[in-house]
Amino acid sequence: MKRLLLIFMTLALTATALRAQEYRFEVGPTLGISGYLGDVNKSNMWQHPGLAAGAMLRYVANSRWAFKGNLTYARISGSTRDTNIQWPEGYGVEFKSNLYDLSATAEFNFFHFGSGPTYKNYKRITPYMVLGIGTVLSTTGKGNTGFSFTLPMGVGVKYKFKERMNFGFEFTMRKDFGDKLDNVADPYGIVHGVAKNTDWHSLALFTVTYEFSKRCTKCHYVE
Secondary structure, three states, X not given: OHHHHHHHHHHHHHHHHHHXXXXXXXEEEEEEEEEEEOOOOOOOOOOOOEEEEEEEEEEEOOOOEEEEEEEEEEEEEEEHHHOOOOOOOOOOXXXXXXXXXXXXXXXXXXOOEOOOOHHHOOEOEEEXXXXXXXXXXXXXOOOOEEEEEEEEEEEEEEEEEEOOEEEEEXXXXXXXXXXXXXXXXXXXXXXXXXXXXXXXXXXEEEEEEEEEEEOOOHHHOOO
């Protein structure tokens, strides 16, 4: 009887440990701050931090790789009065922009992320790198709008709090292949290509995600 009870408890604990690896997707909100570098601010991206909030959906390919979609609203602002750079005579700018950022990124975990049997060496916490592509739509109070492609890149850390709940923090810099974030283009009258555009925006986001959609585990099959 005791032996049967021991076997049952062992199987129950093993099933609980494995269960955290049975879900393919994560979804949840994001909340944090945004920053900006460009013609109006060339040194301190956090000089005028703004609110950033949104939602994310992550597909977990395995314990090392994941692919994520983010939709984020962010607010950035700046003023030429905050810089020591010599601007053309009489030239001054203050701006506030609303950003609508859509991105698709790939994540590489430094450790095998998750919970499970000891021999699989899963870790409940891991740092990761992130790289992807995206787009951003910017609007200003003057009714001007701009659209550009972006290159998000950064780092993050994720922590498995419970069986199906994860906490995370991610910082990304986003290279903007356009010149409309601050509504300032070529203040010195020097025309340059898209690759030399100076606009960047950054997002520092906290995340809470919930796992769903079980994988098929019959016959030892894992998607």
